[in-house]
Amino acid sequence: MSSQSIEFEDKNQQITLHNDDNTLQLTILEPDIIQVFQDHNKSKNSYAIEGNKQEKVEYQVVKKDHYIEVTTSALCIQVDAALKVDVYDATGNPLIIDYRGERQSINKTVDEAHKKIVRSEGHEVSTLSHKDDTYYEVVKSLDDDEQFYGLGDKTGYLNKRGYEYDNWNYDEPRPHIESFTHLYKSIPVMFGLKNGHPYGLFFDNTYRSHFDMGKESPNYYYYSAVDGNLNYYILGGTSLKAVISNYTYLTGRVPLPQKWMLGYQQSRWGYSMSQERVQEIVDKFAEYHLPLEAIHFDIDYMVGYRVFTWDTDKFKHPKQFLNDLKSKGVRVIPILDPGVKQDDNYDIYQEGLKKGYFAKNPDGSVYINRVWPGKSAFPDFGNPDVRTWWGQHCKFLLDTGAAGIWIDMNEPATFDGNMPEEVVMTDEDQQSNLKQLNNVYGHNMARATYDGIKSATGKRPYVITRAAYAGTQKYSTIWTGDNQSLWPHLQMMIPQLSNLGLSGFSFAGTDIGGFSADTTPELLTRWIEAAIFSPLLRNHSALQVRDQEPWVFGEQVLSIYRKYLHLRYHFIPYLYDCFAQETKDGLPVLRPLVLNYDDDANVRNLNDEYMVGDRILVAPIVQQGQTVRSVYLPQGDWLDLWSGVQYGGKNNIIVEAPIDKLPVFIKMNSILPWGQFVEHISEQPDETMTFRLFGNSGSYKHYQDDGVDFEYENGQYNLYQVTVTTDGEASVTLTNNGFAPVYKYIYLELPNKKLTFEYDEKNKKYSVA
Ligand code: GLC
Numbered sequence: 001m002s003s004q005s006i007e008f009e010d011k012n013q014q015i016t017l018h019n020d021d022n023t024l025q026l027t028i029l030e031p032d033i034i035q036v037f038q039d040h041n042k043s044k045n046s047y048a049i050e051g052n053k054q055e056k057v058e059y060q061v062v063k064k065d066h067y068i069e070v071t072t073s074a075l076c077i078q079v080d081a082a083l084k085v086d087v088y089d090a091t092g093n094p095l096i097i098d099y100r101g102e103r104q105s106i107n108k109t110v111d112e113a114h115k116k117i118v119r120s121e122g123h124e125v126s127t128l129s130h131k132d133d134t135y136y137e138v139v140k141s142l143d144d145d146e147q148f149y150g151l152g153d154k155t156g157y158l159n160k161r162g163y164e165y166d167n168w169n170y171d172e173p174r175p176h177i178e179s180f181t182h183l184y185k186s187i188p189v190m191f192g193l194k195n196g197h198p199y200g201l202f203f204d205n206t207y208r209s210h211f212d213m214g215k216e217s218p219n220y221y222y223y224s225a226v227d228g229n230l231n232y233y234i235l236g237g238t239s240l241k242a243v244i245s246n247y248t249y250l251t252g253r254v255p256l257p258q259k260w261m262l263g264y265q266q267s268r269w270g271y272s273m274s275q276e277r278v279q280e281i282v283d284k285f286a287e288y289h290l291p292l293e294a295i296h297f298d299i300d301y302m303v304g305y306r307v308f309t310w311d312t313d314k315f316k317h318p319k320q321f322l323n324d325l326k327s328k329g330v331r332v333i334p335i336l337d338p339g340v341k342q343d344d345n346y347d348i349y350q351e352g353l354k355k356g357y358f359a360k361n362p363d364g365s366v367y368i369n370r371v372w373p374g375k376s377a378f379p380d381f382g383n384p385d386v387r388t389w390w391g392q393h394c395k396f397l398l399d400t401g402a403a404g405i406w407i408d409m410n411e412p413a414t415f416d417g418n419m420p421e422e423v424v425m426t427d428e429d430q431q432s433n434l435k436q437l438n439n440v441y442g443h444n445m446a447r448a449t450y451d452g453i454k455s456a457t458g459k460r461p462y463v464i465t466r467a468a469y470a471g472t473q474k475y476s477t478i479w480t481g482d483n484q485s486l487w488p489h490l491q492m493m494i495p496q497l498s499n500l501g502l503s504g505f506s507f508a509g510t511d512i513g514g515f516s517a518d519t520t521p522e523l524l525t526r527w528i529e530a531a532i533f534s535p536l537l538r539n540h541s542a543l544q545v546r547d548q549e550p551w552v553f554g555e556q557v558l559s560i561y562r563k564y565l566h567l568r569y570h571f572i573p574y575l576y577d578c579f580a581q582e583t584k585d586g587l588p589v590l591r592p593l594v595l596n597y598d599d600d601a602n603v604r605n606l607n608d609e610y611m612v613g614d615r616i617l618v619a620p621i622v623q624q625g626q627t628v629r630s631v632y633l634p635q636g637d638w639l640d641l642w643s644g645v646q647y648g649g650k651n652n653i654i655v656e657a658p659i660d661k662l663p664v665f666i667k668m669n670s671i672l673p674w675g676q677f678v679e680h681i682s683e684q685p686d687e688t689m690t691f692r693l694f695g696n697s698g699s700y701k702h703y704q705d706d707g708v709d710f711e712y713e714n715g716q717y718n719l720y721q722v723t724v725t726t727d728g729e730a731s732v733t734l735t736n737n738g739f740a741p742v743y744k745y746i747y748l749e750l751p752n753k754k755l756t757f758e759y760d761e762k763n764k765k766y767s768v769a
Contacts, residue, residue: 004081008068010061013054015070017079024083024230029054032074032236033246036085040136040229045428047440048204048251048471075236087199087234095192095199096234099139099220106217134210137224138203138232146194147604148213148221149240149594152187152468152503153480155180158495158592159605160190164215168208169439169467171413173516175484176492181210184411184481185468186439187503188223189247191240198598200235200243202250206439206469227435240598241587244502248586252474254506256583258460259707260293260331260681261404261477261507262575264565266549267296267540272334275315281549282330288551288558291565291679295325296406296540297334305373306341308348308393310400322401329680331403333462336394338410338445339376342368348393352377357386359434360424367423369414378412378419381444382437383426390445391452398453404462405449407476410442411467442467443475450475459709464536470504477507477536485514485545490527491622495607497534501588502595506579509536518546521553522624522659525560529662530620532564533612535575535589560660566677571612573673573689573702578613580703580717589613597634600650606632615670619655619663627658637668639694669695671722673702674749683708685739690747691722699723705739718742724750732757732766745769 004019013028027035033053059072067080075095076088084098110118115125148160156163156178163178167186176183188203190211201223203209209225216222223232233250237243266285271278278295285292301318303309310318322332340349340358352358358377359367366377380386394405412419421435434441446465453461463476472478480496483489493510500508512531513519519527519541528550531537541548550561578589587595591611593603609619609632617638619631633649640647640655641664647653655663666672674690683706691700705717719736720743723729732746746757746766758769 006068006079006081006083008061008063013057013059015061015068017068017083019081019083022083024079024085026070026077026079027054028057028059028070028072030246030249031057031059031072032242033250034070034072034075034077034234036230036232036234038230042227042229043427043430043432043436044229046204047206047443047469048202050252050471050474053250075234077234087236089197089199089236089238093195093197095194095197095236096201097141099141099222101219103139104217104219106215134224135227136230137222138230139220139222142214142217142219142221143194144218145196146192146214147594148190148192149592150187150189150191150200150499150503151211152189152505153183153185153478153496153500155183155492156495157605158498158594158607160211160213160499162214164210164212166208166210167439169411169442169469171409171411171481173482175486175516176481176489184442184466185472185478187468187470187500187505189470189503191235191243191247191502193240193594193598193604196599198237198240198243200233200237200247202233202235202247202470204231204233204470205229206436208435208438240595241585244588244595245586248473248504251471251504253504253583253586254473254477254579256460256579256712257477257507258462259572259576260683261462262535262572262579263293263537263681264291264568265294265296265333265536265538266292267298267538268548269298269541269543270300271295272297272301273314275321278325282325282328284549284551285330286328286679288562289679290550290562291569291677292330293681294331294333294403296538297332299335299337299372301334304341305337306343306346306348307336307339308396318400326401326403329682332401333404333406333464334397334402335406335408336397336449337371337408338378338381338412338441339369339371339373340379341373342375342377349377351389352379355385355389357383357389359419362422362424367419369419370416371409371414379445380425381441381448382428382432384428386426387444387448387451390448391455394449394452395456398456404464405453407442407445407449407463407465410445410465411438412441440469443469443472446472446476468505473504473506477509478505479508479536479538479540480510482515482542483511484517485519485523485541485548486517487523487622487624489514490523490530491608493530493534494610494620494622495592497590498592498610501591504586506582506588506590507535508590509534509538511538511540513539513541513548515540516542516545519548521557524548524553525557525659526621528561528564530618530622532568532662533571533575533590533610533616533618535579537568556659563660564662569677570674572681573675574613574616576707577673577701577703581613593617593632593634600634602632602650603634615667615672617665617667619665621657621662628654628656629663631655631663631665633665637695638665639668640664641666666694669698671698671700671724673700681707685741687741687743688745688747689720689743690749692749693724693751696751697724697726697728701735704743712739720746722746722748724748730755730768734764734766737764
């Protein structure tokens, strides 16, 4: 025990604790959100948290024998004289306990000479030297029964226990495998289940940092950072759902997307090399009756990869062409990279140079590195003026007819070696460098692009980014970067999207079919099946690899692909409802079973199933050659979507899954909306909606708005309550009527009959027609 003494001051929910040498601050934001802060005289700007998140909270601070105890209705925090922090839930269960023992690494370290020998055959010895330049660490005790989730886009499996990760945004072209510690995004939030009790820890520090989730020792896990203030948030909650809600309350939620964004999108590096090729792709979608909402234009549409230009040798009249496509229901999403070509005859470069908007070398000259356009300068997105400038230029693409913007290479990626950490950039109101801002470079670019689109169009912006930090979900959807056409990458999609969802990124997807390497007919088929409920649904591939449009492998793949796209469109109203709900509770659309069933030990390591909201369970085939698999169904009864067969939960069942079958189960007694199949999602309001009852009774809340702009924020939306009681009584009620027009007819499909409800304008009521 420490011989130090501990004192505190308590002022407006901020408790400052001192021992003889140090100070630690606890700030109570909510009963179950508490910030732990130690000032190291570093920037206090948060990129993740915007606005005041503090509410008035009842709490007590009491000095006990050897510690100070802070209690809210949800958490009890004890800080001892060594400033060690222990957190318990309201019933006294330990959640987060500082580790007080000796570090005992399982790893044996070897000297430099031996490392050199290992390297001589080409083997790698740790890419990041986090262990050598740690500035501070936070070490917490680990229980035998403790699992970890979250951490954003990391590779590997759902449960992160036993692995280590780094937070340093990085363009990783090699096949992403489970031993990689970091990819494009840094989302330093982790969620734990300690003996079944949930909690979260969010480390809001943009510097390079490291998570060891019990790899070094089975007795502790730790977070370390190379710089920055000690700044983390304790997240409590009575369920994992409540903890995730708290995290997304803090860092923000995915705003409601436009409805079409939930439809199918096709992409490939190379399409936009010619207008004819783009037209051919769009025509084929129509010819094969495949729905298509958007086609993405990769870097080829620009003049020599110069951002904010459009190559009119390739596209004679881009505006007219984009308008033509739009009139057929197909939108265009062009890409922008941060690198601005170093070219004295190029206005964007000149402008950026003149205004001092590019990142600089410590000697004040503009920092140059090579990317697609050749030697390029990099906008200093941490400067609010640069963000406005960039956002205003986005208008050029929107005026040409773009429906959104894809932003890439914003880790930032560079071809001639990594950008040095000393490169000078702006941290909002102060000078800083890449060392602090690498992990938020993509975040700030996403924010600039979002704001630019929003002010130019007034519509809900569509931005898709590769790099991100905690909180980027407020500005952009994401994809998981350059995966490959490999079965392990299809397998990884499920845990990766699940953990991204838990980490706030509800709107996410993978490159369907795989980006690099050649796909196979079977892999493409299983990928579209497995991804069909993925919030972002985009097939994308690299230049040079084998084509992977739905029709290239012949009739069988085409018809299965079409069947699943049709299924997706039937579920679009459900997905849209999930997003409307997500804006309120911050829970992901695609989620691991552990989120819905956190008290079921059987789902804590489940890597090959996922849920969509609370009612749909998906168990894809993600192994080459497999046509039968075991499916774990949690508590409750479940109905096979295809056969209607009912299964009891808390059970493993064996299901047949020939090449055209994706096993999907609906929770017994659910009502789900069943959208009409369309080849392009219309901006005109639907006149009817169908709901299907799965089971004998159920109740469902459905959301409707114009699917395009922000008027819903002013109450312009409708809510419908659809109910079938256990006595078989069916009703439809409009519970909020802020949007015109409401559905004229609502169809309700019961197991043995179909009811039609008609809207009575005068009484504002639905009744059976
Ligand atoms: C990066 C992107 C990829 C894109 C390519 C060319 O590799 O991740 O999606 O196609 O750059 O722009």
